[in-house]
Amino acid sequence: MKEAPxxxxxxxxxxxxxxxxxxxxxxxxxKGYIYGLIGPNGAGxxxxxxxxxxxxxxxxxxxxxxxxxxxxLKPYRIARLGISRTFQTIRLFPNxxxxxxxxxxxxxxxxxxxxxxxxxxxxxxxxxRAQAQEALRLLGLWEARERKAVTLPYGSQRKVEIARALAAxxxxxxxxxxxxxxxxxxxxxxxxxxSKIHEFGITILVIEHAMRVVMGICDxxxxxxxxxxxxxxxxxxxxxxxxxxxxYLGKGE
Amino acid sequence: MSSYQLDLLSGLGINxxxxxxxxxxMATGQLSIGNAGFMAIGAYVSAILTVHFHFSxxxxxxxxxxxxxxxxxxxxxxxxxxxxIFLAMATLGFGEIVRNFFMNFLKPLTGGAYGFRGIGNIxxxxxxxxxxxxxxxxxFFFLSRSRVGLVMMATHDDETVSELIGIHIVxxxxxxxxxxxxxAGVAGGLYAHYYLYIEPEFFNVWESIHMVLYVIMGGMLTFxxxxxxxxxxxxxPEFLRFLKDWRGAFFGILIIGLMIARPSGLITREMLRISFxxxxxxxxxx
Numbered sequence: 021m022k023e024a025p026x027x028x029x030x031x032x033x034x035x036x037x038x039x040x041x042x043x044x045x046x047x048x049x050x051k052g053y054i055y056g057l058i059g060p061n062g063a064g065x066x067x068x069x070x071x072x073x074x075x076x077x078x079x080x081x082x083x084x085x086x087x088x089x090x091x092x093l094k095p096y097r098i099a100r101l102g103i104s105r106t107f108q109t110i111r112l113f114p115n116x117x118x119x120x121x122x123x124x125x126x127x128x129x130x131x132x133x134x135x136x137x138x139x140x141x142x143x144x145x146x147x148x149r150a151q152a153q154e155a156l157r158l159l160g161l162w163e164a165r166e167r168k169a170v171t172l173p174y175g176s177q178r179k180v181e182i183a184r185a186l187a188a189x190x191x192x193x194x195x196x197x198x199x200x201x202x203x204x205x206x207x208x209x210x211x212x213x214x215s216k217i218h219e220f221g222i223t224i225l226v227i228e229h230a231m232r233v234v235m236g237i238c239d240x241x242x243x244x245x246x247x248x249x250x251x252x253x254x255x256x257x258x259x260x261x262x263x264x265x266x267x268y269l270g271k272g273e
Numbered sequence: 274m275s276s277y278q279l280d281l282l283s284g285l286g287i288n289x290x291x292x293x294x295x296x297x298x299m300a301t302g303q304l305s306i307g308n309a310g311f312m313a314i315g316a317y318v319s320a321i322l323t324v325h326f327h328f329s330x331x332x333x334x335x336x337x338x339x340x341x342x343x344x345x346x347x348x349x350x351x352x353x354x355x356x357x358i359f360l361a362m363a364t365l366g367f368g369e370i371v372r373n374f375f376m377n378f379l380k381p382l383t384g385g386a387y388g389f390r391g392i393g394n395i396x397x398x399x400x401x402x403x404x405x406x407x408x409x410x411x412x413f414f415f416l417s418r419s420r421v422g423l424v425m426m427a428t429h430d431d432e433t434v435s436e437l438i439g440i441h442i443v444x445x446x447x448x449x450x451x452x453x454x455x456x457a458g459v460a461g462g463l464y465a466h467y468y469l470y471i472e473p474e475f476f477n478v479w480e481s482i483h484m485v486l487y488v489i490m491g492g493m494l495t496f497x498x499x500x501x502x503x504x505x506x507x508x509x510p511e512f513l514r515f516l517k518d519w520r521g522a523f524f525g526i527l528i529i530g531l532m533i534a535r536p537s538g539l540i541t542r543e544m545l546r547i548s549f550x551x552x553x554x555x556x557x558x559x
Contacts, residue, residue: 073437099439113430115494115542116423124427127420128439188439 024087026051026223027072027192032081034064034071034247041067043247045081049192054214054224056234056255059244060267065227066108068244069194073105074098085192100128102191106181106198108227112169119165121180122152125187155187159213175206182210186217193217195226199233211237235259243267279399283467285507286402287460292487292499293409294457299493301442301449302429303352306481307364308457310371313476314341315458316465317375320392321382323466330397330466334405338458345454349447368481376473388472389465397466405459413496425449426494457484490531492538501539 027049034042042064049055057065070076072083074095083090090098104125113121126148156162159179164172169180178198185193198214199207207230214237218224228234234241235255243251243258245267251258258264274282291312298305319337322328328336348367355363376386383389416422427435428442436442465471487506492498509527513520531539 075433075437095436096439096441099437105437107434111431111434113427113434115426115430120423123420124423125438127424127427130420184438 025049026086027225028084029068029072030082030084032068032071032083033079034067034076035079041247042071045244045247045249047242047249049223049225051191051223052218052221053239054218054226054237056238056241057225057227057244058229058231058234058241058258059250063244063267064247065244066196067247069105069196069227072098072194073103096128099188102189103194104185104188104190104192105194106178106185106196108196108200110174110177110181112177112180114168114170116169117166118156118161118169118172118180118183119152121169121184122155122187125155125184126152126189129189151189152187155183158186158216159183160209175202178202179206179210179213182213186222190222193222193224195224195228197227197229199228199230207233281507281511283399283402285504286399286406287464287467288484288487288503288507289406289500290409290456290460290463291484292491292503293413293496294453294455294460295484295488296413296493296496296499297453297456298349298446298450299488300425300429300496301446302356302432303446303450304357304361304485305364305450305453306361306478306485307348307366307368307371308453308484309476309478309480310364310368311341311345311454311457312461312464312480313371313375313471313473314344315461316471316476317379317383317389317461318458319462320389320465320471321379324389324392325382330401334459334462334466337462338455341458341461342451342455346447346451348454349450352450353443353446365478365481368476368478372473372476375476384472386473388470390470392465392471393469397463402463402467405463409456409459410496410500417496421445429494486528488538490528490538492540494537494542495540498538498540505539 025048027047029045029047032042032045033040045068057068059065067076071078072090074090074093074097078091081091085098085101085103088101090101093101113124116124130144130148153162156165159182161176161179161183164176169177172180178200182195182198185195195214199210202210211233214224214226226234226238238255241252241255241258242249243261243264250263250267251261253261291308294308294311295305315334315337317337318340319330319333322333322336323330348364352360352363375383379385424435424440424445427438428440428445432442461476483506487502488499489502490505491500491502510520510524513523516523
């Protein structure tokens with residue numbers, strides 16, 4: 021991991037009133053790897069995602085994607101620069117089919133002028149449709165494409181969120197607990213989809229509580245507690261780290 | 274056709290345009306109860322242009338609609354900070370401002386509260402009105418099938434997520450508000466040149482509420498809903514004339530009953546999906 025980082029968080033802090041949710045955080049994410057972001061409940065993991073995607077402004081510090089400063093950009097600009105995400109609590113569009121979710125994920129990819137009212141070229145349309153189809157097939161949602169996404173089983177709804185994020189062809193994919201609430205089979209399906217996404221060269225940063233998942237797929241793990249990074253390293257290193265054990269289990273007597 | 278039927282059809286055409294003018298911002302999650310204000314702007318501007326400046330009708334209608342649209346965009350920006358019932362109150366206030374403006378200002382041109390007479394220099398046939406209706410229906414039809422239609426629905430459903438998947442919601446919502454205002458403005462211009470007389474009282478809150486009812490009753494999630502709602506509201510009271518004094522009460526009960534039976538309106542997107550024009554189905558087969 022020696023190349024220039026894709027995403028850099030440089031001394032990022034976020035305060036909600038008197039509460040310092042993220043405190044002086046430095047992260048470096050290099051292209052083409054799967055990163056894990058773990059920590060006990062309330063450690064600030066989702067807040068980090070919200071800072072990266074521009075939902076909240078940083079109180080101090082800066083965030084760079086491929087050298088572009090994201091700190092003062094609106095969320096839609098950041099998304100168009102190549103960061104897609106999923107949500108901890110599923111947020112699908114209640115009136116849309118699975119297929120429409122993938123199309124809407126691609127909304128800014130077409131080259132049409134006047135904001136997309138004019139039709140786009142046939143070849144471009146076909147390539148966008150092919151990408152949408154690929155995203156659905158990758159997550160095993162092709163058969164469910166005509167169904168309203170909110171009527172699908174819980175695990176499939178999470179997959180629709182991942183497909184929607186993937187359809188935007190992001191440089192960086194942020195996944196907030198992608199396997200939460202899933203059964204073993206669904207978890208396996210998502211994990212194999214993630215490794216295929218990884219093969220496309222998309223960098224992934226994943227928040228996850230299931231240690232088996234994190235240790236199994238991540239190349240590199242960041243551990244957060246009380247908004248601060250308390251450790252980082254390979255899964256093997258994290259497993260042995262005493263500070264991490266202490267954060268999760270408390271101090272031994 | 275009798276002149277009664279002609280009047281009814283013309284009124285229907287104008288009401289369809291007004292329903293579309295409410296549908297457009299509502300499709301992005303914005304409830305406007307001030308569209309009578311935009312209608313008034315279109316009506317007065319186009320009438321002033323044809324009567325006092327001898328414009329021909331077409332450019333007068335376009336300019337009237339355009340000015341209503343520009344004012345709609347200007348109103349749309351502060352409206353972005355308001356949601357739901359608060360936006361409704363603000364737009365209601367805007368409608369009242371416009372009505373009072375034409376009541377008290379520009380009196381030499383418009384006659385103020387006495388009404389604007391003498392618009393009749395140009396005969397307006399019913400095909401003029403329905404020409405515009407067809408134009409706007411085609412426009413909204415293609416809009417609903419385009420990517421923008423999908424983007425509008427996403428914004429309607431969840432603004433936060435929409436922005437996080439790369440949708441410029443400020444641009445979208447302000448454009449939708451302005452487009453709705455333009456539509457109302459054109460409808461106002463047609464209204465003025467069909468009935469040949471306007472006064473500020475025509476464009477009161479009740480008129481705005483009517484337009485919203487068309488859309489809520491017909492269905493908010495597709496533009497066909499507003500079209501159907503306008504049809505019911507315009508034609509059904511005529512068919513209920515045999516009820517004499519009970520007509521209004523019966524119509525009220527009918528509205529309540531419909532809202533209980535079909536809370537999301539008569540036409541829903543599921544119904545359109547079944548039909549042959551279902552958007553995007555063609556695209557699925559590669």
